[in-house]
Amino acid sequence: MDKDSQGLLDSSLMASGTASRSEDEESLAGQKRASSQALGTIPKRRSSSRFIKRKKFDDELVESSLAKSSTRAKGTSAVEPGRCSGSEPSSSEKKKVSKAPSNTPVPPSPAPAPGLTKRVKKSKQPLQVTKDLGRWKPADDLLLINAVLQTNDLTSVHLGVKFSCRFTLREVQERWYALLYDPVISKLACQAMRQLHPEAIAAIQSKALFSKAEEQLLSKVGSTSQPTLETFQDLLHRHPDAFYLARTAKALQAHWQLMKQYYLLEDQTVQPLPKGDQVLNFSDAEDLIDDSKLKDMRDEVLEHELTVADRRQKREIRQLEQELHKWQVLVDSITGMSSPDFDNQTLAVLRGRMVRYLMRSREITLGRATKDNQIDVDLSLEGPAWKISRKQGVIKLKNNGDFFIANEGRRPIYIDGRPVLCGSKWRLSNNSVVEIASLRFVFLINQDLIALIRAEAAKITPQ
Template sequence: MDVLPTQTLPTPIPIPTTLVQSDRCNRRPSRPSGSNPGRKNKKSKNHSHSFNATKDLGRWKPADDLALITGVQQTNDLRMVHRGTKFSCRFTLQEIQQRWYALLYDSAVSRVAVQAMRNLHPELIATIQARTLYSKAEEDLLGTIKSTSQPTLEVFQELLEANAHTFYPARTAKALHSHWQLMKQYHLLPDQTVQSLPRGEHVLSFSDAEDMINDTELMEPKDELVDTELATADRKNKKEIKVLENELGRWQISVGRSTKDHTVDVDLGLEGPAWKVSRRQGTIRLRNNGDFFLSSEGKRPIFVDSRPILAGNKMKLNNNSVIEIAGLRFTFLINQELISVIRQEAVKLNLNP
């Protein structure tokens, strides 16, 4: 496994000789026993190293190790690898540094990682190597192609063959072309310059540009036919609202049996057993919130959805409620559109329900 140049790696910290000598002088002779504690400590250390290596390998996939190694070889910068390499999961910069140092200095971790990378499929290895970061030397060679030109794949193939020792072995002409287009898009080519923003009082702000817009140019031409239809519909709605306002306080109907000196809105004497129906059997009232209530005022009870209403009591009526009076059954239907208008007008007039 290749490693970084020696100048980029941290030098190991030397152990002072005085500390070792003093430790030897103060060390007491161990008691003879059946077991060797030094051997146990050495065995436990080896076990901990292998455990950490296995645990570390569980999160760091072999593909991640290969991407880390190739990225560092190309850029010699762990920060650049952290920003530009896509791993199997998200790693922090500190985790990448720890993994890189473990691959360099921990023999147990390095041995397990190398063996796992050797078992990778060749196609996966080729994919990882094709996505490795570009080095500074590679981008300098790509910068020799002017941004104003329209290079073809043959141009990049010639550049790749002429500088095979500089480009990564997995580079292709198509990959170089794609990376050159990205550099051109973000103005990273040497012959490209980024224009700075103008400075001074003459800079046009968004509010100034908005004030310069002529509102008359944005308005659509008027359609007289549409305006006439809208005005007619508005007058019709206002007329209906006025009628509702006049009738809002007296929306109630009486149910019973009409006689010569007494009339009701709903005469049940024309249907069924008239002698069982009281002259004023009940009253249906509409509240301002759009709810209907039926109050019983006769001698015989009124049944609403099979529930009796005795005299002096009332019950709310719902849409499709079944009302039964003296063996006569009726279905109560509500005009939902009209009720919604009534509720809106009640809110506008601040009427109590």
């Protein structure tokens, strides 16, 4: 046999050996799976050969934590938390299972009840415990326990104890029942209360409510007497079992004074209200006060200030009386209302809604006044005049007593509704309406003065 045939034979033998070995391994693995399924230790599940692990969602994480906490509380250590919640085993658990020899006997574990997983999902007790522990602090629990032991009444505890936050009566009742009957909450609350500082515990114990037995012993102290701290200290020594362990003589004295204020001592009686007579109220008592009997204290500084203020006001009144005629002119100019009679110097009046312009010369200019342009009649005092030219027009009095208006601006002037364009003029009569850029005026003529002017003109003309 040559070398080539010998090498081919060796390679075929090696291939057949590896194939037989792989078949043996597969048969062993099948036997392992069959034995494990018969014992009920490892549930049958499908897996992929790829190294990919699916992430758990939030609800699965919560369910697994709930299952773990419930198994710890119930003490069922035989059932694994991961199997109870139905979550996938980790990769380390897979390796441990695969590496376990097949010949080692696996103890049968009790199969979980079919409804256990659903009950664990619906249970929200650990979440509620966490919420309650976050709101109820250890100091509140200690206050609650001390107050209930003193009064044996949850309503009195709710009304008389000041917790870290405002709890309702139902919340106080539920917390007290949880401390009594819930082992998880009771254990956690006791552990938290043991971690409190001794000074904090002493401060909480000093706020404990007074029991009925304590108030009964305090009520025996007379209201007319003047008890001292030694009196209450002696009361503590004579009745050590009746009083709370954190009571001091000073605390007893403060509570006794409070009871005395509300007439709760034995020798105190509350006077009944009169039945037949009318009860005196505040207004009746105020009417009975005689004002003449009240002391009137003189304040020299206040009297001096009042005198100075009175003098100042009288001076301002005299000044206003002297300026009254000036204010009258201003009122007439604003309202546009004046006496119907003209004075001897006014030829005509251009009266608007707000301002009254007097024409006391034979020629006046109309327009909008600026810094560089001064005119006789500033139409901007009447209203918005931004459309009016700086020199809008001129009103002239002729020798024969006629008034004419000439337009020298860009926009037309309307006389009784007729437009007067730029460069044109129009005769004004009495009660003519002059409209310039939406501002309206009434032109009034002093007829008496104009008649005299016409008479003088007639006398001069024949000569």
